[in-house]
Amino acid sequence: xxxxxxxxxxxxxxxxxxxxxxxxxxxxxxxxxxxxxxxxxxxxxxxxxxxxxxxxxxxxxxxxxxxxxxxxxxxxxxxxxxxxxxxxxxxxxxxxxxxxxxxxxxxxxxxxxxxxxxxxxxxxxxxxxxxxxxxxxxxxxxxxxxxxxxxxxxxxxxxxxxxxxxxxxxxxxxxxxxxxxxxxxxxxxxxxxxxxxxxxxxxxxx
Amino acid sequence: xxxxxxxxxxxxxxxxxxxxxxxxxxxxxxxxxxxxxxxxxxxxxxxxxxxxxxxxxxxxxxxxxxxxxxxxxxxxxxxxxxxxxxxxxxxxxxxxxxxxxxxxxxxxxxxxxxxxxxxxxxxxxxxxxxxxxxxxxxxxxxxxxxxxxxxxxxxxxxxxxxxxxxxxxxxxxxxxxxxxxxxxxxxxxxxxxxxxxxxxxxxxxxxxxxxxxxxxxxxxxxxxxxxxxxxxxxxxxxxxxxxxxxxxxxxxxxxxxxxxxxxxxxxxxxxxxxxxxxxxxxxxxxxxxxxxxxxxxxxxxxxxxxxxxxxxxxxxxxxxxxxxxxxxxxxxxxxxxxxxxxxxxxxxxxxxxxxxxxxxxxxxxxxxxxxxxxxxxxxxxxxxxxxxxxxxxxxxxxxxxxxxxxxxxxxxxxxxxxxxxxxxxxxxxxxxxxxxxxxxxxxxxxxxxxxxxxxxxxxxxxxxxxxxxxxxxx
Numbered sequence: 182x183x184x185x186x187x188x189x190x191x192x193x194x195x196x197x198x199x200x201x202x203x204x205x206x207x208x209x210x211x212x213x214x215x216x217x218x219x220x221x222x223x224x225x226x227x228x229x230x231x232x233x234x235x236x237x238x239x240x241x242x243x244x245x246x247x248x249x250x251x252x253x254x255x256x257x258x259x260x261x262x263x264x265x266x267x268x269x270x271x272x273x274x275x276x277x278x279x280x281x282x283x284x285x286x287x288x289x290x291x292x293x294x295x296x297x298x299x300x301x302x303x304x305x306x307x308x309x310x311x312x313x314x315x316x317x318x319x320x321x322x323x324x325x326x327x328x329x330x331x332x333x334x335x336x337x338x339x340x341x342x343x344x345x346x347x348x349x350x351x352x353x354x355x356x357x358x359x360x361x362x363x364x365x366x367x368x369x370x371x372x373x374x375x376x377x378x379x380x381x382x383x384x385x386x387x
Numbered sequence: 388x389x390x391x392x393x394x395x396x397x398x399x400x401x402x403x404x405x406x407x408x409x410x411x412x413x414x415x416x417x418x419x420x421x422x423x424x425x426x427x428x429x430x431x432x433x434x435x436x437x438x439x440x441x442x443x444x445x446x447x448x449x450x451x452x453x454x455x456x457x458x459x460x461x462x463x464x465x466x467x468x469x470x471x472x473x474x475x476x477x478x479x480x481x482x483x484x485x486x487x488x489x490x491x492x493x494x495x496x497x498x499x500x501x502x503x504x505x506x507x508x509x510x511x512x513x514x515x516x517x518x519x520x521x522x523x524x525x526x527x528x529x530x531x532x533x534x535x536x537x538x539x540x541x542x543x544x545x546x547x548x549x550x551x552x553x554x555x556x557x558x559x560x561x562x563x564x565x566x567x568x569x570x571x572x573x574x575x576x577x578x579x580x581x582x583x584x585x586x587x588x589x590x591x592x593x594x595x596x597x598x599x600x601x602x603x604x605x606x607x608x609x610x611x612x613x614x615x616x617x618x619x620x621x622x623x624x625x626x627x628x629x630x631x632x633x634x635x636x637x638x639x640x641x642x643x644x645x646x647x648x649x650x651x652x653x654x655x656x657x658x659x660x661x662x663x664x665x666x667x668x669x670x671x672x673x674x675x676x677x678x679x680x681x682x683x684x685x686x687x688x689x690x691x692x693x694x695x696x697x698x699x700x701x702x703x704x705x706x707x708x709x710x711x712x713x714x715x716x717x718x719x720x721x722x723x724x725x726x727x728x729x730x731x732x733x734x735x736x737x738x739x740x741x742x743x744x745x746x747x748x749x750x751x752x753x754x755x756x757x758x759x760x761x762x763x764x765x766x767x768x769x770x771x772x773x774x775x776x777x778x779x780x781x782x783x784x785x786x787x788x789x790x791x792x793x794x795x796x797x798x799x800x801x802x803x804x805x806x807x808x809x810x811x812x813x814x815x816x817x818x819x820x821x822x823x824x825x826x827x828x829x830x831x832x833x834x835x836x837x838x839x840x841x842x843x844x845x846x847x848x849x850x851x852x853x854x855x856x857x858x859x860x861x
């Protein structure tokens with residue numbers, strides 16, 4: 182009876198030891214996996230900043246060029262109208278001087294037609310953008326610049342959030358045991374690299 | 388060689404048989420193990436672990452609420468935020484019972500019954516007997532919960548909140564008991580009735596009414612369709628709470644839970660062993676009670692220490708996050724404002740040329756009307772009327788507004804940093820947190836301070852060089 186009891190005690194000690202070991206192992210693996218996904222989380226968040234920066238790099242120059250192109254178009258259209266108007270005016274004067282001259286009359290007709298054509302272009306321009314309108318182009322450029330920078334800054338805040346989550350995870354107990362065993366190093370938050378960029382930009386129109 | 392192996396076999400056979408005999412005898416002794424007390428013991432230990440956990444968890448939530456400063460909706464960043472404001476919605480729900488506008492409601496209809504029940508019980512002599520008795524009770528016959536996305540409004544703006552998955556504290560919207568004669572009885576309740584119904588129903592509804600002041604704490608993320616943050620359920624978020632209670636009420640209710648669960652656990656840990664093991668173990672009856680209480684207290688203290696450590700460490704990291712989020716706003720300002728200024732400048736330049744051309748055209752149109760009318764003169768007059776005034780104006784307004792918004796974002800980020808530094812510095816000195824200071828490497832932090840030249844009142848000077856020289860000439 183004595184030996185039987187001691188065997189039960191022995192077996193149950195071994196058994197509970199194994200059980201604790203298995204539980205600890207599963208628990209450790211869980212923490213390890215959490216740390217891994219935390220690390221991937223902030224690496225992805227860093228990538229998201231890059232996504233927004235690339236978007237900015239690709240988008241903004243094109244928008245600026247579009248706005249520039251439109252401004253050029255608007256200016257050229259007006260210049261063409263003035264040119265046509267001047268020609269029409271000089272043709273009118275010629276006709277006034279010599280009303281019988283069919284060549285002058287023909288010139289006037291041609292100049293008037295050209296002026297009508299350019300004016301048509303000007304009005305088409307005004308109709309396509311109901312306010313004549315390099316202005317509205319510029320307004321939407323401003324809006325897009327703002328929302329682009331908003332997106333970038335939200336991505337940076339998202340990165341800071343992911344880093345904070347990961348750092349909290351790797352420093353909290355008992356996770357820090359696994360974190361130090363498997364070299365889960367601390368992650369760095371977003372920092373402005375050049376200190377002068379922290380200063381307020383000077384707005385100047387002079 | 389063969390002999391040796393035979394001996395080996397024999398020996399192992401003997402060994403095996405010996406082992407089998409031992410297992411046999413141990414199986415016999417298994418019956419002697421007091422399984423029932425053991426099971427009770429395990430159940431009790433599991434209960435105490437659970438109670439200690441509940442107690443410590445309530446404290447963890449309380450500390451989180453206390454540590455995270457309130458954020459204005461305009462200054463909400465991506466991460467764990469706490470906001471206060473009123474619940475608003477363009478398309479609110481109509482609650483089922485009270486039929487009032489709300490953003491969340493849950494209702495229960497229960498019906499009373501009275502019936503004879505047969506129950507088995509064990510009498511004082513240990514015999515199993517059955518008896519019947521009249522019993523009354525309530526059955527839930529209908530219930531439902533609905534909530535809708537809403538906006539939290541404060542003095543700086545709106546913030547979208549998706550309440551799915553949140554812990555919601557509601558206010559009472561409706562509560563009434565009535566009999567079958569009442570119109571409400573069948574209007575809002577099912578047509579069928581429960582067995583043994585007494586014909587009484589209880590209608591209870593709780594919810595968050597529209598325009599109600601609420602407290603929200605949760606993780607924010609960027610909205611999918613708009614460039615703005617929203618608070619939504621996040622499995623990694625330590626807390627997602629929508630409450631009609633104030634922050635202080637919420638904090639003290641968690642504190643109450645903390646002490647309540649602890650006391651309950653401690654009392655059962657003392658009383659249960661003292662009562663169960665009174666005759667079973669040698670020594671005075673209170674020994675096992677003190678032992679049980681002591682073990683519970685030690686376990687609970689260990690959990691509490693870990694919780695305080697983790698909470699301080701999380702606070703330290705959040706302070707860092709707040710500091711670096713200021714950098715995010717500064718970088719945004721540095722990148723954005725010069726771009727906007729360039730846009731305004733570029734358009735200004737364009738408009739100067741444009742206006743000169745248009746002025747020329749206008750003059751010519753007037754001359755043409757006076758002298759020789761040409762076929763195109765009406766068109767030119769039309770153009771004169773339709774042509775734009777100075778439009779750089781709207782760009783300036785845009786720039787003006789964005790400058791304000793940008794500086795507000797920077798100021799809110801700095802304000803948040805100072806708020807969380809205040810929490811940090813308080814924890815550095817408070818008891819018991821200060822004893823953990825060196826362990827967590829927590830330290831006092833400096834508040835954000837304006838530089839001396841920034842403190843001076845700003846001189847507004849609207850006189851430009853051109854106007855001042857014009858004045859001189861006059």
